[in-house]
Amino acid sequence: xxxxxxxxxxxxxxxxxxxxxxxxxxxxxxxxxxxxxxxxxxxxxxxxxxxxxxxxxxxxxxxxxxxxxxxxxxxxxxxxxxxxxxxxxxxxxxxxxxxxxxxxxxxxxxxxxxxxxxxxxxxxxxxxxxxxxxxxxxxxxxxxxxxxxxxxxxxxxxxxxxxxxxxxxxxxxxxxxxxxxxxxxxxxxxxxxxxxxxxxxxxxxxxxxxxxxxxxxxxxxxxxxxxxxxxxxxxxxxxxxxxxxxxxxxxxxxxxxxxxxxxxxxxxxxxxxxxxxxxxxxxxxxxxxxxxxxxxxxxxxxxxxxxxxxxxxxxxxxxxxxxxxxxxxxxxxxxxxxxxxxxxxxxxxxxxxxxxxxxxxxxxxxxxxxxxxxxxxxxxxxxxxxxxxxxxxxxxxxxxxxxxxxxxxxxxxxxxxxxxxxxxxxxxxxxxxxxxxxxxxxxxxxxxxxxxxxxxxxxxxxxxxxxxxxxxxxxxxxxxxxxxxxxxxxxxxxxxxxxxxxxxxxxxxxxxxxxxxxxxxxxxxxxxxxxxxxxxxxxxxxxxxxxxxxxxxxxxxxxxxxxxxxxxxxxxxxxxxxxxxxxxxxxxxxxxxxxxxxxxxxxxxxxxxxxxxxxxxxxxxxxxxxxxxxxxxxxxxxxxxxxxxxxxxxxxxxxxxxxxxxxx
Numbered sequence: 025x026x027x028x029x030x031x032x033x034x035x036x037x038x039x040x041x042x043x044x045x046x047x048x049x050x051x052x053x054x055x056x057x058x059x060x061x062x063x064x065x066x067x068x069x070x071x072x073x074x075x076x077x078x079x080x081x082x083x084x085x086x087x088x089x090x091x092x093x094x095x096x097x098x099x100x101x102x103x104x105x106x107x108x109x110x111x112x113x114x115x116x117x118x119x120x121x122x123x124x125x126x127x128x129x130x131x132x133x134x135x136x137x138x139x140x141x142x143x144x145x146x147x148x149x150x151x152x153x154x155x156x157x158x159x160x161x162x163x164x165x166x167x168x169x170x171x172x173x174x175x176x177x178x179x180x181x182x183x184x185x186x187x188x189x190x191x192x193x194x195x196x197x198x199x200x201x202x203x204x205x206x207x208x209x210x211x212x213x214x215x216x217x218x219x220x221x222x223x224x225x226x227x228x229x230x231x232x233x234x235x236x237x238x239x240x241x242x243x244x245x246x247x248x249x250x251x252x253x254x255x256x257x258x259x260x261x262x263x264x265x266x267x268x269x270x271x272x273x274x275x276x277x278x279x280x281x282x283x284x285x286x287x288x289x290x291x292x293x294x295x296x297x298x299x300x301x302x303x304x305x306x307x308x309x310x311x312x313x314x315x316x317x318x319x320x321x322x323x324x325x326x327x328x329x330x331x332x333x334x335x336x337x338x339x340x341x342x343x344x345x346x347x348x349x350x351x352x353x354x355x356x357x358x359x360x361x362x363x364x365x366x367x368x369x370x371x372x373x374x375x376x377x378x379x380x381x382x383x384x385x386x387x388x389x390x391x392x393x394x395x396x397x398x399x400x401x402x403x404x405x406x407x408x409x410x411x412x413x414x415x416x417x418x419x420x421x422x423x424x425x426x427x428x429x430x431x432x433x434x435x436x437x438x439x440x441x442x443x444x445x446x447x448x449x450x451x452x453x454x455x456x457x458x459x460x461x462x463x464x465x466x467x468x469x470x471x472x473x474x475x476x477x478x479x480x481x482x483x484x485x486x487x488x489x490x491x492x493x494x495x496x497x498x499x500x501x502x503x504x505x506x507x508x509x510x511x512x513x514x515x516x517x518x519x520x521x522x523x524x525x526x527x528x529x530x531x532x533x534x535x536x537x538x539x540x541x542x543x544x545x546x547x548x549x550x551x552x553x554x555x556x557x558x559x560x561x562x563x564x565x566x567x568x569x570x571x572x573x574x575x576x577x578x579x580x581x582x583x584x585x586x587x588x589x590x591x592x593x594x595x596x597x598x599x600x601x602x603x604x605x606x607x608x609x610x611x612x613x614x615x616x617x618x619x620x621x622x623x624x625x626x627x628x629x630x631x632x633x634x635x636x637x638x639x640x641x642x643x644x645x646x647x648x649x650x651x652x653x654x655x656x657x658x659x660x661x662x663x664x665x666x667x668x669x670x671x672x673x674x675x676x677x678x679x680x681x682x683x684x685x686x687x688x
Contacts, residue, residue, distance in 0.1 A: 029093040043094055044072055044083035052096060055105060055134045057112075057219050058171040059084040062276055062406075063180060066172050069112075071134070073104045080104055102138070109139035112169050115150040116220075123167070125221030127234040131169065152197055157186075158205040159676040160212055160284060162229055168198050168222040174214045180409060181277070181402050182208040183425025198222075205680050209398035209661050212283040213276070216266065225264060227284055227673055232258040240589040241268060243576065244282035245333070245569055246668060248494035249397050250578030251278045255286075255570065255589045262286040262570060262590060272377040273578075279398040280677065281661065281668055286570070288671035292550055294565040296595035301560065310597070313564055314605065317523075320543060321345070321606055324520035325352055329511060329536075332359045332496030333665060334526050335574035336583075338600040339505055342525070345607050354519075356511040358527065359502055375580045378458075378489045379403055385456040386415045389438070391464025392422035392656035396493050397579075400462075401426070416449070419464070420655040439477075450484070459488045465495040465657040491579060495657045495664065501577035516540055523547070525599060526566065528666045537561075547599060550670045565596040568667065572598045 025036045030052060037046040042065070047054050057069035067085040074083045075095040083094075095101065112131065120126045152165040175187045175198065186206050190197045200206075206214075215225050237256040242265075244251040251274035254266045265286055267278040297308035320326050328342055346355045386404065393401040405426050407413045415428035418438055431438075431449070441449045453459050461481060468474055474492065481488050494500060502508065516522070516536065521543040527533050537544060537558055544561040549568045571592035575585045662678040663669050 026088065027092070028088055031095055031097060037088055039089060041088055042084055043074060043081070043086045043088055043091055046088050047074075047083065047094075047096065054083050054096060055138055056084060057130060057134075057169060058173065060173055060176075060217060063173060063176045063217075066176065069108070069169070069171055071105060071108050071138075073101060073108070075101050105138040106140045109135050110143070110145075113139075113143065114145050115166070116169065117149060117166050119167075123164075123221040124162075124224040124229055125167075125218075129221060130219035150194070153199075155199040156203045157200075157223075158207075158211070158680055159673060160226055160280060161206060161215065162224045162226040163222065164224075165197065165199060165222055167220045169220055170196050170198060171219060172198070173217040173219070174198065174223060177214055177217055178206075178208070181213070181406065182210050183405055184208045184211075186211075187214075205684060207681060207684065209279055209281075209394060210277055210402055212280045213267070213278070216276075225284075227287060228264045231263045232256075237263065238589075240587050242570070242586050242589065243578075243584045244274075244278060245497035245576065245586070246279065246281040246285065246664060247397050248497060248499050248579040249274065249399055250497070250576060250582070250584050251282055251399055252584075253278055253282060257589055260590050262289065272375070273582075274399045275403070277399055277402055281664070281674060284673045284677075285668050285671045287673050288550070288667045289568060289570060291672055292670050293593060294548065294550060294563060294596070295593045296565060298563045299561070300558070308562065310595070313562065316543075316562060317545065317606055320521040320523070320545065321349055321353055323352070324543070325518060326354070326521040326523055327511075327515050327519040328353060328355045328523045328525060329527060330355070330357050330508070330525050331527050332357075332494060332499040332502050333528070335498060335569075335576055335600070336501045336505070337575050338525070338603065339501070339508070341600055341603045341607060343505075343507060345603060348607060354515065355508050356515055357502065357508045358511055358532065359496070359499070375582075376400075376403070376491070379407065379460070383407070383458045383460045383489065384412055384414065385452060386413070386460040386462065387453070388415060388417045388419075388428070388462045389464060390419040390467040390655070391462060391493055392424060392658070393462065393493070394422065394424045395658040395661045396464060396495065396656055398661070400491075400493070416452070419466075422656060439480075453481070453485050453488075456485065457487065459485050461488055461490045463490070463492045465493060465499070466655060469657075493579060497665075498576045500579055500581060501575075504577060504581070521545065526666075529669070547602070548666070549596075550666055564602075565593055566602075567592040567596050567598050571596075572600075574600070 026039050028035055028037055028046060030047060030050065035046070035050045037049055044054050044056065044059060054072050054074065056072040058066045059072060065084050067082045070082060072083040073080045074086070075098045076086070076091045077093050077095070080100065081091065113135070116131070120129075120132065123129070126132065150166070152168065154165050155163045157163055170189070172189065175189060178184050178186045184207060186200055186208070187198055188201065190199055190201070212225070214223050218224075236258055240255045240257065242253050242255050244253055252268035252270045254268050255262055256264045256266065265278070265283050267274065267276055269276055297310065297313050299306050299308050328346070330339065330342065342355050346353045393404065401424070404415070408415070408426050415426055416431060417428045418431045421430050441453070463474060478490055481490070492500070516539065519542065522537075522540050523545045524533070525547050527548065542560075544558055545564065546561060547564045547566050549566050569586040570589055573585060573588055575583060577583050658664055660678055662674040662681070668674045
């Protein structure tokens with residue numbers, strides 16, 4: 025800590041930080057346009073000028089050590105800021121009434137606070153041609169003030185050199201040299217970075233003003249990271265999704281599918297229960313639905329199918345339903361389960377905040393992080409650019425934006441590395457101070473006992489950090505519960521009724537339904553054409569996570585919940601409330617109260633207080649191998665779950681990416 029005087033008041037701040045950061049830490053606001061805490065310092069807007077006692081300096085580039093005394097409110101500083109604002113407004117159009125950024129525009133706010141009360145400019149303003157960036161980003165480049173935030177973001181965070189600075193002086197433009205798609209999984213974050221209305225959201229265009237919106241906190245359920253978000257509502261409609269700053273999870277960013285997939289709630293939505301009999305579709309009321317469900321649960325052999333997208337509370341209710349009717353109800357999952365105990369899963373794995381520590385080497389096993397967890401990929405890329413950080417990838421070569429060493433080996437050779445039998449790579453693991461291991465979803469298809477791999481690595485490198493990436497939102501929650509058996513062919517043959525809960529419409533599910541001739545119940549958020557081709561099928565509408573409170577566990581084992589922001593369709597019902605009706609129990613309004621009960625319903629009867637003793641036990645578990653290839657499970661970033669497959673914006677993005685993709 026060093027002493028610095030700001031406006032003749034003494035403060036103690038950290039060494040080697042900028043004057044702007046020092047002022048922010050002590051609560052003094054310094055206006056700026058080009059500075060952003062997650063990007064490199066450019067120092068080109070000159071809005072953050074302060075008086076060092078000798079001359080005016082830009083506070084974002086000036087270091088505290090060289091400036092022991094700073095003034096932020098002298099007449100010279102105020103006049104300098106006023107001149108900067110005036111120069112920025114020379115060519116800026118006066119179109120605030122039709123600008124989507126109006127009401128939350130930095131230029132508007134700082135013009136009101138620091139600008140002059142009149143303009144001396146009477147010449148014609150300059151016009152700039154708009155650029156085409158794809159279906160997500162709308163550009164009006166005449167509004168651009170050349171802060172270069174978008175340029176630095178594309179190079180440093182997104183890993184795509186899309187934007188650049190063209191020409192010089194008064195002819196400077198920000199744009200792309202060749203018009204093409206901004207092909208990045210996190211491209212939408214430039215909308216938040218832009219301090220003016222040059223880059224705005226195409227789906228949000230002309231929908232609402234900031235003062236008309238209500239805000240609710242939520243999480244991203246398009247992958248297993250669970251990025252924190254804000255949902256903006258206008259009346260009864262979601263109009264946009266924004267990132268919530270969480271330094272230990274998603275920082276300032278969210279992926280494009282988290283930001284733009286909300287439009288799926290308005291398209292192809294199932295509005296009421298339906299039944300198909302004798303090739304005719306009929307409407308059902310809820311009394312008939314409950315009667316049919318109760319009859320199936322009590323009197324027929326019913327197989328309940330779930331996937332990793334189902335929330336933790338609903339899983340617990342379904343498990344209790346299986347206990348209440350053990351002779352007729354069996355709960356099965358379509359997901360690949362890990363043969364581990366819930367307690368070991370919680371104890372042995374690490375948190376994302378450990379990435380900020382001295383991690384020098386990362387081993388990515390059977391995963392393309394750029395597609396499976398785009399935000400985790402941005403964190404690894406930032407670490408690669410700012411520190412000494414090496415990445416070793418085991419599996420097929422991914423199309424990633426981080427340089428890495430590729431090892432394409434079979435399962436036996438990889439196990440030899442983990443057991444310390446391969447000199448080169450085993451020594452790399454042993455010598456690393458804190459090696460980071462990232463296991464992809466497809467690794468579980470090859471090796472069903474991922475916990476034994478983790479135990480080997482803990483023995484080889486006790487300080488290692490381990491993260492498992494799931495392809496669904498609650499993959500980690502299913503692993504913690506660890507009481508649901510995977511589906512096999514005998515379960516279908518021995519069942520009279522099939523109850524599918526929130527399953528994705530894919531080829532595997534279609535084959536499953538076509539091979540079953542009994543009564544089908546389908547409880548889902550969206551409408552599926554394939555279901556209406558099957559006779560004796562009842563389709564029940566359910567609430568989405570935007571419309572209900574649900575509990576999920578992300579890849580680091582952190583429980584997070586969604587909040588109800590809007591009302592769903594009139595005839596849609598909550599999945600957990602529907603099954604609690606069948607169970608004839610009342611669902612608690614405090615959703616976190618279920619977590620302790622869920623964690624204590626695993627195969628072990630030990631309570632949460634003795635977790636650390638369980639973590640040291642050597643459990644002998646049988647393992648099996650598969651010929652499933654070492655490749656990422658996600659091939660189309662924009663179509664990974666049922667909600668995304670019903671989103672018109674995500675479908676347009678997927679088509680644009682396919683146009684520019686190649687097999688070579």
